[in-house]
Amino acid sequence: MATPHEPKQDRSRATRQRLLEATIDCLAELGWAAATVAVVAERAGVSRGAAQHHFPTREDLITAALEYMFDTRTAQAKQEAALLDATTVGVARTHAVVRGLVESYTSPLFKAALQVWTYAAADPVLRERIVPLEARFGRVSHRRAVEALGVDDRDPVAHHLVQATMDLARGLGLANVLTDDSARRKDIIQQWAATLHAALYPEG
Template identity: 50%
Template sequence: MPTSPTPATATPPGAAARVPQGERSRAMRARLLEATVDCLVEHGFAGTTTTLVSQRAGVSRGAQLHHFPTKNDLVVAAVEHLTEVRGAELAAAAHALPAGPHRTRAVLQVLADHFTSPVFTAALELWVAARTDEALLAAVGPLEQRVGRDAHRVSVEMLGVDESRPGARELVQATLDLVRGLGLADTITDDSRRRAGILDQWALVLEERLLAEPRSTDPRSTDPQEQP
């Protein structure tokens, strides 16, 4: 006699789609951080509240407080998170940079794009708020220093600068100060046309001062036409 097929073991509803707790927690944290950055960009620091962030992220207030007990904890973590994401994007952009005479200008464009991105706007809100908030400043200060070091290192690598040359480090830092200032101007009005012209000229300065072969200081290497 044919045997009856063994009935399949019933699977509890939702068991096949069950996500590990750790993964769910990381996903929830990521949603909170991304929602915080969006709120900082759209509403500023003062208008960003933990209630608004939790609503935007689709997360309960209790879950939000579990991950980030205070607003300061939330906004600092959000800017740090997005800064790391943008850092990875900068590294990827560095690999796609062209070789040859247009590389310097392309590097400046990558940096300018970074300082006109949402992460810069969100960070700017955080820096301004930290100026008059000692607790926030204590958290923001070390983050800003680390971000500054990373930006300088990436800029040196992208430009191919030899920092042992006199003035090289200062010119790289001046480049970062320049694009940061242009990014600040862009938060008020669309400054793209003026920014492009400034970057064109600054690329010429960098190529002349940083990338050209250094002149020899050996008096024996003077131009023969200048010798008696």
């Protein structure tokens, strides 16, 4: 927690981050209806007035939280890619990439985002804000998968296989929302990774 000796700008930044993290936690654990500004502010340990100073409306708060989720996930993807060093090759590398993609859709970040997507589907104002963010997230996620797999995205076959992998990961994430689907998911990841590797690298 910020101390009185910290610069005002740093305290403001820390408060903003606590609000964004609290928003994600509330969405993932409590759902859309319960993730109000008041509840988020209480969880973040700030006053409602302070929360509204940073985010005047609930839509502002939710949109900023999604952007924060996007940035967090992007940073995580970079770290995961860095761990895939030159010794991780062949089908083992493909399996690691697929597993990482699927795990990103079974995390609290995805559960929080799913709450927003569901509500935005029936709210034109929120949807107008969310659709561009999700499109950007999709493009960046696709590019990172292409880079991790080491394929040429200009090849239509490779492009569609990577997109199919993204769609599979999202579907497995949805299947995991209500029940623990980890055992079946592990088998599917292994089978799809082998299939994907054979299709992307037919010569070995």
